[in-house]
Amino acid sequence: MPIRPANYEDGWTLAGTVVRRGIGLHTGESSEVHLLPSQKAGFHVSWLDESTDPITLEPSHVRGSSLCTTLQLGSRKLATVEHLLAALGGCGLSHVDIKVSGQEVPLLDGSALNWIEAIDDVGLVPASSPRKRLLEIEHPLTCSRGNSVIAVTPAKTFTLVAVIDFPQKAIGHQIFSIELTPDRFVKEIAPARTFGFVDQVEQLRASGLIKGATLDNALVCNGEGWINPPLRFPDEPVRHKLLDLIGDLALVGFPQAQVLVYKGSHQLHTDLAVALFNSSF
Numbered sequence: 036m037p038i039r040p041a042n043y044e045d046g047w048t049l050a051g052t053v054v055r056r057g058i059g060l061h062t063g064e065s066s067e068v069h070l071l072p073s074q075k076a077g078f079h080v081s082w083l084d085e086s087t088d089p090i091t092l093e094p095s096h097v098r099g100s101s102l103c104t105t106l107q108l109g110s111r112k113l114a115t116v117e118h119l120l121a122a123l124g125g126c127g128l129s130h131v132d133i134k135v136s137g138q139e140v141p142l143l144d145g146s147a148l149n150w151i152e153a154i155d156d157v158g159l160v161p162a163s164s165p166r167k168r169l170l171e172i173e174h175p176l177t178c179s180r181g182n183s184v185i186a187v188t189p190a191k192t193f194t195l196v197a198v199i200d201f202p203q204k205a206i207g208h209q210i211f212s213i214e215l216t217p218d219r220f221v222k223e224i225a226p227a228r229t230f231g232f233v234d235q236v237e238q239l240r241a242s243g244l245i246k247g248a249t250l251d252n253a254l255v256c257n258g259e260g261w262i263n264p265p266l267r268f269p270d271e272p273v274r275h276k277l278l279d280l281i282g283d284l285a286l287v288g289f290p291q292a293q294v295l296v297y298k299g300s301h302q303l304h305t306d307l308a309v310a311l312f313n314s315s316f
């Protein structure tokens with residue numbers, strides 16, 4: 036059983052370097068990610084195929100995030116970072132150097148599980164400097180887009196509640212709440228895979244998106260059911276929504292707060308991350 040931090044209070048980094056290679060969901064191209072120990076707080080991205088200074092991630096790097104979270108890092112973009120960032124932040128890491136080739140983080144199995152396995156290959160060790168301080172929320176904060184809402188209220192712990200409501204019978208109304216710890220993240224959230232709909236696949240492909248999607252890296256819903264069961268949890272879709280939220284919040288660090296999200300999206304999550312980031316100075 037790998038050693039994990041009990042909570043998100045102290046600074047933790049990797050005990051060694053891990054490498055994963057795979058196909059990007061949208062580009063369909065192969066890319067490589069190296070995760071390395073760092074003694075500097077934060078997640079710092081640099082390129083394997085270009086020599087530039089590492090860039091410490093923050094919400095102002097987020098661009099055009101309808102289907103995934105894309106970062107603008109200097110003159111280059113890096114797409115689909117959310118599952119990797121969820122794995123790093125969720126399992127308790129706070130100090131990591133990320134080196135990437137190409138323009139998209141590999142999707143692997145569509146969840147954060149393969150990233151957790153990669154991290155567990157080397158293990159976690161305490162970092163020599165503290166993590167960036169946890170954000171303390173003094174007043175409730177709300178962001179909305181259309182009928183989607185995200186609200187943060189002060190709390191003693193980091194608690195997440197997600198609600199989704201889809202017309203498709205296979206998904207329908209799902210609610211999931213969790214008081215997050217690194218162990219609970221790994222068991223309850225990390226294995227939940229991304230999902231999509233049969234009737235949207237052609238449309239997205241025609242727009243040049245999801246070139247790397249296969250039945251091995253995304254759950255596909257046909258309305259009544261799933262064309263590639265079994266599910267890992269009966270409520271896997273809502274758990275995946277929390278995985279995406281955790282990845283987007285990992286850009287700022289986790290607030291000591293309760294976060295409630297209704298019909299979340301990457302844009303909405305990022306709105307909140309920006310609001311938290313701005314309120315922390």
Ligand SMILES: [Zn+2]
Nearest residue numbers: 117229275279
């Ligand atoms: Zn996702």
